[in-house]
Amino acid sequence: MGSIVVCGGGVIGLAAAVMLARDGHRVTVLEGDADPAPATAEEAWGSWRRTGVAQFRQPHNLFARFRRVCDEELPDVTGLLEKAGCVWMDYVAAAPPTLTDRTPRPGDEDLRFVTGRRPVFEAVFAELAEAEPGVEVCRGTKVAGLTTGPSALTGVPHVTGVVTTSGRRFAADLVVDATGRRTRAASWLTAAGARAPQEMSEDRGYVYYTRFYRGPEPPRLRGRAIMPIGSISLLTLRSDNDTWSVTVFGTSADHALRALREPRVFERVVGACPLQAHWLDGEPLGGVRPMAGVIDRLCRYVEDGRPVVTGFVPVGDAWACTNPSAGRGLSVGVLHAQVLRHAVREALDDPARLARTFHARTDEVVAPFVHTQITADRFRIAEMVAVRDGTPAPAGNPTTQALLAAAATDPDVFRGVLEIALCTALPPEVLARPAVRAAVERHAGAVPAPTPGPDRARLLELLAA
Structure with a gap:
């Protein structure tokens, strides 16, 4: 078993830490904010200072994908969320009145999820981590940079730990960056002699x-x-x-x-x-x-099969972040933590293989959710600007328009759209289903009904x- 340092004690950092600890690793979480998690939901909302999380008191959601990953990897989480006052959501039960066929279908239960305010469920994960024997959480500890050692891959720096702003050093077989949207990983890596990851940012x-x-x-x-x-x-x-x-x-x-x-x-x-x-x-x-x-941002740490660094990986928003109104960040982040857990199981003792495996599976399993959201963001911003300026609206993707129009009356399409929204399926997967494909073809040329409002x-x- 190995020694792992997780930089960042938010939901995704703590989730990754507990997953890795339950595989027998010794995990140290370094969190820059000093205040411990309060004991009650009211205290978490009212007085917990989390200056390192800009959107701490903005809306968040824990979608069905989040619940699914937790059921597989951290089965005690849903019960802890319920105990903290979080609520079950069932969007199938809240179907629009235009959907007349309300017969329950197999799989409806999988679309239910538990959600709440960010301070409340972050306090739940803090409680989970504090109770985990293999996890040590050091609050008020800020990372200043990385330490390096002999390369595991010729010409590629290898990270062997971190140094904090107080000068303390933490050695590690793997350093995980879970510091979120404000990550300073690029400056850490260049200071350590590595190339900065390739970044797409808009x-x-x-x-x-x-x-x-x-x-x-x-x-x-x-x-x-x-x-x-x-x-x-x-x-x-x-x-x-x-x-x-x-x-x-x-x-x-x-x-x-x-x-x-x-x-x-x-x-x-x-x-x-x-x-x-x-x-x-x-x-x-x-x-x-x-x-x-x-911003929408995505970083690539492996190009043409060659990592920019070994012994260091990003997870969650430190790797990619998108428009928070879609509520996908934590669901995509915990999926990324799950991918990390399985990659570490396979290749912690081979840093080059771990880097390649983790980033390949990130591209395969996690990145499509980010790209889907980026495409949606671009279109919605263009629509908003057109309405504001009184110019012609951009043409929507005809397949997407037909899918949304069909969802108003077709129960299979409605559930498929929910799966896309709740991160349990991607659009190509839903559109490949015969019943959905037939409904979309019937609605070719249709557009969703506009939302009433000013x-x-x-x-x-x-x-x-």
């Missing part, structure tokens, strides 16, 4: 405005959780302990949206959206929380009133 220009609520009767979902309405989109999510969130997002260049920082304006806009207005019927938990500067002129009136 700033989509999204800006988010979110408000959380609490009430005895959580709102019912009427339509999809995320719905486009002209130059904005609305995201509505159930959370833990009788809480929920409403998010309005658009392009950061749409300066009129800045008025959404004012709670009265925010509620006026949401109140004008018939499918979401009832989500305002609760006690606000603070004001409107804005967030911008979100047009651009009315939106501007609501923002300015």
Whole structure:
């Protein structure tokens, strides 16, 4: 068994640490933020300082893929989430009224999942890690750089551990970067003599405005959780302990949206959206929380079969991150941690093979979810800009349009679209099914019905009133 250092004590870092420890490895987690996880959900939400996570109090979701991976790798997690007040979500039961065939199907149970607010389920993973004998969590410990030793592959630096800002050194057979969107891995690697990973990065220009609520009767979902309405989109999510969130997002260049920082304006806009207005019927938990500067990014650590480094791998958002409104980050991240666990099982004693195996399986199993989201982000931003500027909207992918249109009435397509949204299947897999393919062909040329809500002129009136 080996010694592994995980840089970053968020959900994905802790999940990876516990998975690896349960295979017998000694795992040390180095977390820059000093505060330990609080004991209760209220304390986690109200007072836990996690300055290292920019989106800590923004909406998050734990999709069906997250539950599936945890059931396979960390079977105690779902029960701990329930104990913390997280709630079960069943989007099949919340099917739109246009779907008249509501007969249960095999596999419906697999689409259910447990979710909540980020501070609450991060506290659950902190509890899980603290109780795991093979895991040591060092909070308030920031990584300054990497240590290296003899190369395992000619001409490629080999990482043998990390050094912290206090000068302490941690030796490791493998260093895992789970520091998230703000990773400093590129500077660590170049300082250690390695090439920086190849990075694809695009700033989509999204800006988010979110408000959380609490009430005895959580709102019912009427339509999809995320719905486009002209130059904005609305995201509505159930959370833990009788809480929920409403998010309005658009392009950061749409300066009129800045008025959404004012709670009265925010509620006026949401109140004008018939499918979401009832989500305002609760006690606000603070004001409107804005967030911008979100990028889509993907890093490649192996090119043409040659790693830029051995003994060091990224996982989750440190490897790739996308538009958070889709809620995929943690589900894709825990899938990536699962891929890492299996690669380490096979090749920890062969650093070059481990690097190649892990990145090949990342490309095969995890990267398609990232590429799918990047494509969706590009199209949605183009739509928003066109509505804002009064220019012709971009033409949508006809297959995607037909798929979404068919989902309103066809139970097989509806479930397939849910599988795509919940990260349990990719679009090509769903579209290859005979029943789905036939339904899409029947709906060729169709487009999804528009979401009711204010047009651009009315939106501007609501923002300015």
